[in-house]
């Protein structure tokens with residue numbers, strides 16, 4: 001789904017940005033342009049960002065622990 005119409009940013013783009021290290025709205029704006037024009041998308045973008053960060057944290061918790069032999 002499109003989150004930012006002005007810059008054609010989707011929820012998937014935001015999830016990808018989080019996987020690339022984005023962790024706040026300033027970084028998301030810099031990385032994708034989301035929110036850089038009319039600003040109508042900022043609230044929705046913040047929600048998707050928050051959810052994506054929570055999912056990323058959760059998946060990191062589920063990664064296997066590397067064991068030193």
Ligand code: FES
Pocket residue numbers: 003004005006007034035036037038039040041042
């Ligand atoms: S909809 Fe995102 S800046 Fe306009």
